[in-house]
Amino acid sequence: MLESLSQAEELFLSGSQQAHSVLRITLPQVFSQGKFMQMLSDFCHAHPQIKLDLIITNKNLDLVQQDIDFAFRGSALADSQMRSIKLFQAKTILCAPQGFARQLTTVQQLQVITEQLLIPSYINLSTLRLYLQKIGIKKPLHQFTAIDDAFSYKQAVLAGMGVGIFLDFFVEQELKQNQIWQITDPHPFSYKFLDFNMIYHKNIKLAKPQALFRDFVTHYFTAT
Template sequence: MDLKSLTLLVEIIDAGNLSEAARRLKVSRANISYHLSRLEQSIGLQLVRRTTRRIEPTEIGLRLYEHGRAIRNELLAAQESVSSLGQSLQGRVRVSVPSGYGQWVMADWLLDFKRLYPGIVLDVMFENRVEDLMRDEVDIAVRVMSEPPQNLVARDMGVLRYVACVSAAYAQEHGVPEQLSDLRTAPLITAAVVGRQLRVAAYLDEERHEVLLEPTLISENFLFLRQAVLAGLGVGLVPDYLVQDDVRQGTLVTALDAWRLSIFGTNMYMLYMPDHHHTRATSTFIDFMLARARTAEVDCAPCPSNTHS
């Protein structure tokens, strides 16, 4: 067994099937299959189990894969160290951020990072999906959730607070929710997950309550949700960062301020694979974003109360 064969095994298992491995390596599928068979023959053991759609490593295949990944990552680190000598920091960082928090809060952080490191290619996706977070085209994902997946490294980026709020005109005409149960019947404006019932978890003096919601206006675009609340179309249940300025200015008023509200979770996490090789660009990005998140957490007090009475 040589290093080239071991690297090939890593690429095949990472790809999930021979066709995808061939596409990534820009060779034919037959070529990949031939070299994999030669490697298995030289060892005398089956390294992967082939199905019509995917391949799965055998026990010995998984062991070799783990060794191969470690070796490949060390080689990548060595190559990067050599190529970066005497140069500004370069590389590519592929990151997936939530559509609302990413645009409203993280956008300035991302732009500041790009100004500081112009040689780094920053590839940013604004999306909210949770399933299959760490796809091959993503190095880092930022998500709001109650508990991060156990198979990923999760770095805490702070607490996310939700508020119930309405426009000043709506409050004057219809009043505001006074009881948690009022959210069941109010014209509710919020985000939702397709195919999943929407529930709000609410905490009062550490006692947890839960209410099933039936929104009348739903969107993943939080800027649109803010516009809808400002237009007086109902009660917004949105993250506080989205409406803090509006509450301070008095154009929106909050309700149920004694409650701590949560829909998708109360924490923001930065997620990445535990065994993923981090280039200097990626490591620098992680450190930069975590530092900005810590600063924002210190500077950002809970949304000030401006409850309509």
């Protein structure tokens, strides 16, 4: 009898915990639109008992100190206490608004990049600096116009302020709608490929809500 009561209490507490579960998740700005947000919406509809606390930031927050369950990042895993699952790979592309001339010589194209490039100051600038030097642009980064917000940066390029550097998935719709076009000459400008990963605690056994979320995200990106 006591054993049955104990089992019933355990089941009740387990169900109650799941009913009120909140997953704390951090992701960069470029994830807060399109396919990724659709995935989160699908998860919420599939598991309405699990709520999400989303932290949208380009900073790499400490999962332990900030009590975060999952992080999504486009960088290599640096913490041995964490586990990483690769979701997809993105590439960096150079895009210009529709008003910019397309029929330019190589010299003219480099001149446009030198004069009109907008710097996304929320990314790792050391790699960008090396690439610009490699293709012959010696202009220091501090002499370019810089914008530190991903959505404001995209809007600036769409408005014709200058040429922009984007991850391909972040401007997928704008490219399809011909609002911007990809500059492929004189260089493809794929100066960096990024593996986007889901990161979570390695040394902590996942509770059921965390395991459901991990499996849902993994299946979503491997099946599409």
